[in-house]
Amino acid sequence: MASPADSAASIAARDSAASIAARDSAASIAARDSAALIAARDSAALIAAREDAAMLRAVALAARGLGTTSPNPVVGCVILDESGEIVGEGFHAYAGGPHAEVRALAAAGDRAQGGTAVVTLEPCNHTGRTGPCSQALISAGVVRVVAGVADPNPVAKGGAEALRSAGVDVEMGVRAAEVHAGNIAWLTATRRAAAGDPRPFVIWKFASTMDGRSAALDGTSQWITSPDARADVQELRSTVDAIIVGVGTVLADDPHLTARTGAGALANRQPIRVIVDSAGRTPDDARVRDGAARTWVATAAEVGSGTDNRVDLRKLGAGMFERGCRRVLLEGGPTLAGAFLREGLVDEVVGYLAPKLLGAGPAALATAGIVTIAEAIDLELIDVVRVGPDLRITALPKGR
């Protein structure tokens, strides 16, 4: 028979074994929970990383539509399945064609069910030439939508709200800076139009020597920059809706103002040629009047004029907006560029600088009404690239 002491010892041993077991089990539960938490955290981080990468991919897809979607925006979309794998991609290619979401959903098929749509612009919520994308996403069974920026177009906006009402999880503002940069022209023009100031995003492009001359004194310099830089300009032309020059450039150079491919052939889609010509001096046989592209000789009589009897440039902008232009290239010359800058109508500057010096000859920019340094137009550099032997500098006016 066990003594009371033995029994006490065995009870103590049993209790201690029980408490060790309890402690171990609590530890194992804690360990399991923490492993689960880590796994959940890792998987949330993985999904977030995949959505982030998908948005950058969507921005690249959207860029493929530059030059062909106006008056619509460029939009890219990537569909991820539940595990975050890409199952569909799409971009908006031309106005009237399927929207990016619809193309991406078509590519994903059934795999969109339970998945996430990552799209640069808030999905539209109206029926235009195509149906509302918000509805297409809901019908496809997408459970989450990640968008870069909200749609500022009063007619199309409201997609996020419609999606949320249908129980879809919506996150806005992912990679907003990159998305905004990729669609800056359409977003700017659309916001301005909504505020009662409809006009396209204007890129002023010029070419000059390093000392800022746009031509030699004797006029022997139609081409300041290299063939590489000129090929680059052709690419830029193929991304815009219109090319604008003053009648001075037409009279001096008789340019064709078309977009050409690398092989020199006319590009499939041509920007509208806009000649700003107050008194209608563009010759009947000017090359811009041929059938290679549409041409608008914008006279003061048609557009309206200011006190100097010259074409009213703000009204010209409204006329271009009405013609569907959202992103346009102002190619000169110095007089018209100065007038656009004086009126605050330039949104981006692209300068091609050739490593040459002339010391005399017309400047790339004539007066913009600035007489003192405090009035200088401050620019923020956003890109500097060497193009063949030349430099291409892109800048945005500060404070816009």
Ligand SMILES: NC(=O)c1ccc[n+]([C@@H]2O[C@H](COP(=O)([O-])OP(=O)(O)OC[C@H]3O[C@@H](n4cnc5c(N)ncnc54)[C@H](OP(=O)(O)O)[C@@H]3O)[C@@H](O)[C@H]2O)c1
């Ligand atoms: N290096 C470059 O990047 C570049 C680019 C283009 C041209 N260029 C050179 O520039 C030279 C032509 O210079 P430019 O200054 O005479 O050409 P421009 O700026 O293309 O044309 C000026 C003309 O635009 C008309 N215009 C209409 N409305 C206007 C307004 N509101 N404000 C200002 N102008 C208005 C004016 O003629 P009306 O009053 O008759 O309307 C004015 O004389 C050429 O030699 C060409 O080679 C160089």
